[in-house]
Amino acid sequence: MNRNLIDWPTFIGALFIILAVSLPLMFFPEAGAEVINAANTFMTTNLGVFYILLGISALFFLLYVAFSKHGKIKLGGREVKREFNTFSWAAMLFSAGIGSSILYWGMIEWAYYYQGPPFNAEPGSRAAIEYAASYGIFHWGPVAWAIYTLPALPIAYFYYVRKKPVLKISESVRPVLGKVVDGPIGVLIDVLFMFGLMGGAGTTLALGTPMIAEGVSEITGIPVTMGLQAIIMLVATAIFALSSYSGLQRGIKFLSDINIWLALFILGFIFLFGPTLFIGETTVTSLGILIDDFFRWATWLEPLANVDGYENSGFPESWTVFYWAWWLVYAPFVGLFVARISRGRTIREMILGTMIWGTIGCVLFFGILGNYGMYLQISGSFDVIGFMNEYGAPATIIEILNQLPISGVIVFIFTILALIFLSTTFDSASYILASVVQKHIDMGEPLRWNRLFWAFTLLLLPMTLMFIGGLETLQTASIVAGFPVLFIMFLLAWSFIKASGEDLKAHREYRANVIYIERKPEKKSR
Numbered sequence: 001m002n003r004n005l006i007d008w009p010t011f012i013g014a015l016f017i018i019l020a021v022s023l024p025l026m027f028f029p030e031a032g033a034e035v036i037n038a039a040n041t042f043m044t045t046n047l048g049v050f051y052i053l054l055g056i057s058a059l060f061f062l063l064y065v066a067f068s069k070h071g072k073i074k075l076g077g078r079e080v081k082r083e084f085n086t087f088s089w090a091a092m093l094f095s096a097g098i099g100s101s102i103l104y105w106g107m108i109e110w111a112y113y114y115q116g117p118p119f120n121a122e123p124g125s126r127a128a129i130e131y132a133a134s135y136g137i138f139h140w141g142p143v144a145w146a147i148y149t150l151p152a153l154p155i156a157y158f159y160y161v162r163k164k165p166v167l168k169i170s171e172s173v174r175p176v177l178g179k180v181v182d183g184p185i186g187v188l189i190d191v192l193f194m195f196g197l198m199g200g201a202g203t204t205l206a207l208g209t210p211m212i213a214e215g216v217s218e219i220t221g222i223p224v225t226m227g228l229q230a231i232i233m234l235v236a237t238a239i240f241a242l243s244s245y246s247g248l249q250r251g252i253k254f255l256s257d258i259n260i261w262l263a264l265f266i267l268g269f270i271f272l273f274g275p276t277l278f279i280g281e282t283t284v285t286s287l288g289i290l291i292d293d294f295f296r297w298a299t300w301l302e303p304l305a306n307v308d309g310y311e312n313s314g315f316p317e318s319w320t321v322f323y324w325a326w327w328l329v330y331a332p333f334v335g336l337f338v339a340r341i342s343r344g345r346t347i348r349e350m351i352l353g354t355m356i357w358g359t360i361g362c363v364l365f366f367g368i369l370g371n372y373g374m375y376l377q378i379s380g381s382f383d384v385i386g387f388m389n390e391y392g393a394p395a396t397i398i399e400i401l402n403q404l405p406i407s408g409v410i411v412f413i414f415t416i417l418a419l420i421f422l423s424t425t426f427d428s429a430s431y432i433l434a435s436v437v438q439k440h441i442d443m444g445e446p447l448r449w450n451r452l453f454w455a456f457t458l459l460l461l462p463m464t465l466m467f468i469g470g471l472e473t474l475q476t477a478s479i480v481a482g483f484p485v486l487f488i489m490f491l492l493a494w495s496f497i498k499a500s501g502e503d504l505k506a507h508r509e510y511r512a513n514v515i516y517i518e519r520k521p522e523k524k525s526r
Contacts, residue, residue: 011437014194048321059146071348075160082344090357091260096428100208100421106365134286140362147327151335154496167435196329210394215415239423283367430455
């Protein structure tokens with residue numbers, strides 16, 4: 001066990017801030033929840049414009065980089081081959097960035113928009129149906145993946161181009177902050193990232209575990225209890241701990257590949273044996289609506305809500321701002337992971353590949369799962385809305401699957417898929433958390449004991465908070481604490497442009513000098 005590799009200030013600082021937030025929630029859950037929820041309301045209501053600007057700015061910035069001279073830079077050098085083939089690479093980045101949340105929201109998010117549509121549309125109306133079919137794709141589409149991809153730029157650049165064996169957010173802003181990152185500021189940057197990731201992971205657990213529990217209950221007849229949910233968390237932890245311990249090639253890659261194949265089977269089955277024509281036509285129409293209204297949705301903040309006499313729906317704060325904040329909390333983690341698996345690709349390939357493959361995956365999930373559920377509602381085959389309002393979203397998701405042929409088999413595969421999806425997100429997270437608290441990464445892998453430590457740390461606090469009903473509060477706390485990451489994202493973009501610009505300039509000057517030396521003046525012939 002090489003303890004000298006561990007960056008102990010970051011390691012201890014991350015544990016301290018997690019405990020400093022979690023312990024008060026354990027002992028004073030009501031008071032703690034009240035303070036954190038008030039902070040969240042203030043932030044999303046009064047500072048929502050910063051998140052909206054972040055989303056649209058990240059998208060345009062990445063498109064600029066992809067098609068500029070910076071996009072041609074290859075990660076690792078000209079002769080370096082891709083570490084992973086495109087299928088495995090796309091599978092890993094999608095599984096890490098989305099997790100079991102895509103199964104939850106992909107199936108049921110439309111129902112919330114159907115009942116409470118944006119732009120003051122009438123619930124259940126034709127406009128509400130169009131919004132319900134397309135708004136989920138917007139929230140999980142190009143802007144989300146742009147927020148995810150931005151941190152990958154400087155991290156991948158320093159790791160593979162400048163050959164610095166460090167996977168830290170603080171190291172990636174060194175071109176702007178200089179030696180400041182070697183002190184408390186650098187530790188704070190890394191600790192805030194780690195806390196945000198832990199809370200974001202709590203969100204994924206909060207959504208995924210009850211859904212998996214409902215699936216297990218449907219298959220086995222065991223009632224859904226806290227004990228069953230705890231067992232599911234332990235099984236998921238065992239899977240992702242083993243996967244993380246095995247490393248990228250043998251563990252995370254293998255699990256992600258299985259994940260995607262199971263997902264494609266579920267999606268293909270529902271598409272073929274569900275209302276195929278409705279699903280296909282509604283998905284294509286939704287893409288057209290999204291393209292037509294993209295900039296309106298991406299900049300909508302209900303400014304008249306602050307004027308007396310105008311009704312405030314709270315939609316952009318409750319959904320768009322919250323989603324952008326959620327992606328922001330996860331962004332450094334996904335960026336670190338995407339950077340780590342992108343060796344041998346150009347920056348253009350990394351940017352466009354992540355945004356395109358990520359968006360396509362989300363379109364498939366929302367287009368097939370969501371539109372199948374909405375068809376059941378519209379056709380009168382199954383009252384999804386009524387069932388959800390009575391029994392909750394997790395039970396409704398399983399009941400939607402029960403409307404399919406051979407539903408028992410489909411529920412079983414879906415439950416296994418959700419469990420693996422949950423595990424792939426967490427094994428990637430524990431891998432990255434372990435990388436951040438090390439001074440450098442030997443042989444491209446963090447220490448095994450370090451990976452296992454963070455794998456189980458990801459479980460213990462959310463499980464404890466689940467039993468006292470404070471998991472949603474931890475999720476909210478992580479998003480509040482993630483607000484400084486807004487400014488770190490700006491520093492990351494600035495650092496990449498500065499570092500790559502300096503290197504490209506030096507490279508041009510070097511080539512110009514070589515050409516000058518090689519082309520000696522010719523002697524004039526008499």
